Amino acid sequence: MTYRTSLEPKRAAEKIEAVFDFSTQVAVGETVDSATTVSTLYSGTDAAPGDVVSGATSISGGQVTQLLIGGVAGNVYLITCTAVTDAPETLIRTAYLVVI
Numbered sequence: 845m846t847y848r849t850s851l852e853p854k855r856a857a858e859k860i861e862a863v864f865d866f867s868t869q870v871a872v873g874e875t876v877d878s879a880t881t882v883s884t885l886y887s888g889t890d891a892a893p894g895d896v897v898s899g900a901t902s903i904s905g906g907q908v909t910q911l912l913i914g915g916v917a918g919n920v921y922l923i924t925c926t927a928v929t930d931a932p933e934t935l936i937r938t939a940y941l942v943v944i
Contacts, residue, residue: 847937848939849862849863849865849923849925849939851939851942853943854915854941854942856916856917858913859898859912859913860911861910862881862911862912862923862939863907863908864879864908865906865907865937866906866907866927867907868906869935870929870931870933871931874929875930876903876906876927877903877929877930879903879926880925881901881908881924881926883895883896883897883912883922883941885920885921886919886921886940887919888916889916889919890921893919895913895914896912896921896923896941897910897911897923898912898913899911910923910925915941916943917944918943918944919942920942920943921940922939922941923939924936924937924938925938925939
């Protein structure tokens with residue numbers, strides 16, 4: 845099952861930290877070992893939609909934080925965060941990012 849995270853719209857020049865909360869999906873004592881975040885274009889035009897994701901993820905407990913930058917005004921990006929736990933389980937959260 846994929847869960848959705850809500851993100852506020854951002855301006856193209858802004859940098860925001862998106863938090864993907866997996867804490868309700870992990871069992872007691874289970875931890876997130878690694879995570880990756882990718883950006884694809886949901887609507888609009890952008891030759892490099894992956895450039896919205898900047899740097900590595902940061903993991904704290906069941907939360908994964910990812911810096912999002914840039915983007916093209918008027919576009920909607922689909923941000924997908926995939927976390928792997930020590931169980932090992934693969935968990936996925938998605939979010940739509942509107943750039944204004």
